[in-house]
Amino acid sequence: xxxxxxxxxxxxxxxxxxxxxxxxxxxxxxxxxxxxxxxxxxxxxxxxxxxxxxxxxxxxxxxxxxxxxxxxxxxxxxxxxxxxxxxxxxxxxxxxxxxxxxxxxxxxxxxxxxxxxxxxxxxxxxxxxxxxxxxxxxxxxxxxxxxxxxxxxxxxxxxxxxxxxxxxxxxxxxxxxxxxxxxxxxxxxxxxxxxxxxxxxxxxxxxxxxxxxxxxxxxxxxxxxxxxxxxxxxxxxxxxxxxxxxxxxxxxxxxxxxxxxxxxxxxxxxxxxxxxxxxxxxxxxxxxxxxxxxxxxxxxxxxxxxxxxxxxxxxxxxxxxxxxxxxxxxxxxxxxxxxxxxxxxxxxxxxxxxxxxxxxxxxxxxxxxxxxxxxxxxxxxxxxxxxxxxxxxxxxxxxxxxxxxxxxxxxxxxxxxxxxxxxxxxxxxxxxxxxxxxxxxxxxxxxxxxxxxxxxxxxxxxxxxxxxxxxx
Numbered sequence: 001x002x003x004x005x006x007x008x009x010x011x012x013x014x015x016x017x018x019x020x021x022x023x024x025x026x027x028x029x030x031x032x033x034x035x036x037x038x039x040x041x042x043x044x045x046x047x048x049x050x051x052x053x054x055x056x057x058x059x060x061x062x063x064x065x066x067x068x069x070x071x072x073x074x075x076x077x078x079x080x081x082x083x084x085x086x087x088x089x090x091x092x093x094x095x096x097x098x099x100x101x102x103x104x105x106x107x108x109x110x111x112x113x114x115x116x117x118x119x120x121x122x123x124x125x126x127x128x129x130x131x132x133x134x135x136x137x138x139x140x141x142x143x144x145x146x147x148x149x150x151x152x153x154x155x156x157x158x159x160x161x162x163x164x165x166x167x168x169x170x171x172x173x174x175x176x177x178x179x180x181x182x183x184x185x186x187x188x189x190x191x192x193x194x195x196x197x198x199x200x201x202x203x204x205x206x207x208x209x210x211x212x213x214x215x216x217x218x219x220x221x222x223x224x225x226x227x228x229x230x231x232x233x234x235x236x237x238x239x240x241x242x243x244x245x246x247x248x249x250x251x252x253x254x255x256x257x258x259x260x261x262x263x264x265x266x267x268x269x270x271x272x273x274x275x276x277x278x279x280x281x282x283x284x285x286x287x288x289x290x291x292x293x294x295x296x297x298x299x300x301x302x303x304x305x306x307x308x309x310x311x312x313x314x315x316x317x318x319x320x321x322x323x324x325x326x327x328x329x330x331x332x333x334x335x336x337x338x339x340x341x342x343x344x345x346x347x348x349x350x351x352x353x354x355x356x357x358x359x360x361x362x363x364x365x366x367x368x369x370x371x372x373x374x375x376x377x378x379x380x381x382x383x384x385x386x387x388x389x390x391x392x393x394x395x396x397x398x399x400x401x402x403x404x405x406x407x408x409x410x411x412x413x414x415x416x417x418x419x420x421x422x423x424x425x426x427x428x429x430x431x432x433x434x435x436x437x438x439x440x441x442x443x444x445x446x447x448x449x450x451x452x453x454x455x456x457x458x459x460x461x462x463x464x465x466x467x468x469x470x471x472x
Contacts, residue, residue: 006044007195021087021320033203038211041199048168048196049140064108066191071101085177087320089311100156106453107160131468136461138166139220149277151177158222161456170199243449247373248401250431251394254287258406264298270430276377280402282430285381286390320353327355330376337369400443402431
């Protein structure tokens with residue numbers, strides 16, 4: 001496929017190969033953008049921002065609504081593209097398309113209700129005779145950098161609000177999953193986004209991404225990806241608005257009064273989706289000593305039943321990781337834990353890029369499997385004495401994206417909610433749960449700013465104050 005720059009679909013002599021992670025076969029190629037392409041895209045986006053800002057909110061609503069409906073109509077084609085590029089099972093890809101369409105539809109609704117408020121100046125000394133109100137205006141040029149693991153939906157969560165707010169947007173998709181984003185760009189243009197209102201640059205992040213983030217013509221960056229890349233972007237971005245959706249190593253606390261069947265069902269569902277390649281995937285289970293053994297007994301058969309294989313085949317629950325080297329890394333982290341005294345409950349085998357869904361018990365908190373972000377299909381289980389120890393271990397990490405607790409006690413749930421340091425907290429389910437309208441974002445090194453169309457529109461607008469000094 002071609003990339004979209006300065007109102008044109010562009011070919012380049014330098015290409016990036018898009019490979020199927022399951023069998024290594026070539027799906028397609030995309031252009032390898034260079035610094036000249038970045039400059040052309042930003043020149044065009046500056047012009048596009050002027051056009052976008054003049055589009056009435058209702059027109060932006062109509063464009064995004066039409067795009068949401070068009071995406072739903074193309075579910076089978078786009079879902080198959082996601083599965084072939086990224087490796088997640090086809091059922092998960094179909095669900096991702098439906099979520100992306102919902103993100104666009106919610107963004108469409110927000111385009112109709114961007115507003116300010118009156119400011120009661122007469123409530124302050126010297127404020128009599130003054131009339132104040134605020135206006136929300138577009139930032140201008142928004143750069144949207146999306147990851148490979150939920151490429152379509154996470155891009156929709158950036159592009160939809162950017163357009164709803166009246167911005168021009170420059171999209172930089174992950175090099176592993178560009179095709180579904182190029183198809184989204186094509187759809188948005190068909191639905192009425194002005195020709196220079198969107199750009200889609202395919203290329204290496206270190207070259208294209210850095211150049212986009214550093215450029216002063218960009219007024220807002222929305223990034224989803226790793227903590228290390230996010231840190232780099234923040235250091236080079238300069239004075240501009242930034243939203244960071246970074247990683248996590250999400251903990252789940254299991255108390256003695258928990259329903260263990262519900263726990264096992266929840267952990268099997270939230271620890272292994274997309275082969276564990278989800279920022280809010282359950283990674284650490286902190287189980288109270290009285291139920292520790294029973295929990296492992298309940299969880300083992302559910303995880304063992306997760307079928308691995310070709311993600312295009314119906315019934316497959318676990319496909320490949322996005323690259324074989326990532327499966328090798330997951331294998332090495334699990335083996336390192338086992339060598340350090342942890343115990344393999346189920347799984348632990350690797351075949352190419354596929355790593356079997358795995359449970360590792362007796363994991364020490366200092367092990368890499370517990371301390372760092374795994375981003376793979378393994379769950380580490382650690383025994384704790386009580387809720388205080390569980391919360392302390394849950395918080396003993398630089399991350400703070402999501403956390404969960406299973407308990408029948410309102411008091412325990414509220415103590416967890418108040419004391420656990422994470423942006424998304426769940427009671428009686430795992431950490432991996434999100435709907436498109438909720439405010440979504442992390443604490444600490446998991447990032448800052450919120451997604452969810454209503455909240456992202458605020459992040460992608462500037463607030464102006466207007467004061468009328470009235471004579472009477």
